[in-house]
Amino acid sequence: IVMTQSPATLSVSPGERATLSCRASQNVNYNLAWYQQKPGQAPRLLISGASTRATGIPTRFSGSGSGTEFTLTISSLQSEDLAVYYCQQYSDWPLYTFGQGTKLEIK
Amino acid sequence: EVQMVQSGAEVKKPGESLKISCGGSGYSFSRHWIAWVRQLPGKGLEWMGVIYPGDSDTTYSPSFQGQVTISADKSISTAYLQWSSLKASDSALYYCARLSVRGDPPEDWGQGTLVTVSS
Numbered sequence: 421i422v423m424t425q426s427p428a429t430l431s432v433s434p435g436e437r438a439t440l441s442c443r444a445s446q447n448v449n450y451n452l453a454w455y456q457q458k459p460g461q462a463p464r465l466l467i468s469g470a471s472t473r474a475t476g477i478p479t480r481f482s483g484s485g486s487g488t489e490f491t492l493t494i495s496s497l498q499s500e501d502l503a504v505y506y507c508q509q510y511s512d513w514p515l516y517t518f519g520q521g522t523k524l525e526i527k
Numbered sequence: 528e529v530q531m532v533q534s535g536a537e538v539k540k541p542g543e544s545l546k547i548s549c550g551g552s553g554y555s556f557s558r559h560w561i562a563w564v565r566q567l568p569g570k571g572l573e574w575m576g577v578i579y580p581g582d583s584d585t586t587y588s589p590s591f592q593g594q595v596t597i598s599a600d601k602s603i604s605t606a607y608l609q610w611s612s613l614k615a616s617d618s619a620l621y622y623c624a625r626l627s628v629r630g631d632p633p634e635d636w637g638q639g640t641l642v643t644v645s646s
Contacts, residue, residue: 462638468631
């Protein structure tokens with residue numbers, strides 16, 4: 421299953437909303453996760469089940485979608501949200517696949 | 528607290544062999560799948576494969592089949608990723624990650640092991 425993320429780079433001002441998209445080449449139902457990777461750090465799970473925040477993830481992060489179209493929304497961007505965000509399908513066990521990532525820049 | 532701790536950075540020459548490790552603690556190591564993920568310099572994440580330490584059941588993503596070997600020693604709560612003959616193109620950051628449940632995304636990640644292959 422091929423995962424395609426858009427845009428490749430997104431520049432958003434602090435306090436504004438950021439919307440990141442992820443598309444699957446075939447139906448993955450709700451088996452979609454989002455990860456945040458800050459510079460020099462390991463990825464961190466943000467969202468699983470397309471919309472369920474992982475433990476300790478701030479409520480400004482939300483996920484939506486099902487099937488082949490998914491969205492990660494950061495409602496009010498903070499400076500510490502500078503990172504690359506990856507979606508991952510886990511519908512096809514155990515051959516999970518990642519999107520190519522969206523780099524989120526702070527204006 | 529679950530912790531995944533990986534071995535340190537490695538610098539190797541082309542053709543050499545290498546085995547890097549990933550130790551799990553704070554949970555029942557043999558009961559949770561572990562995945563390996565590659566990140567080429569400046570690039571995205573690539574799913575390499577998974578292993579179930581309880582019985583060493585292993586599956587590789589097609590791109591990595593035959594290129595690496597994933598193994599585990601449940602007696603010492605450690606998983607491994609190894610190469611028999613490294614290439615310059617194997618230079619990357621490698622992560623291990625624990626899956627809480629089979630069929631779920633990995634939640635707990637190691638800090639990464641940087642492998643540099645250069646003559």
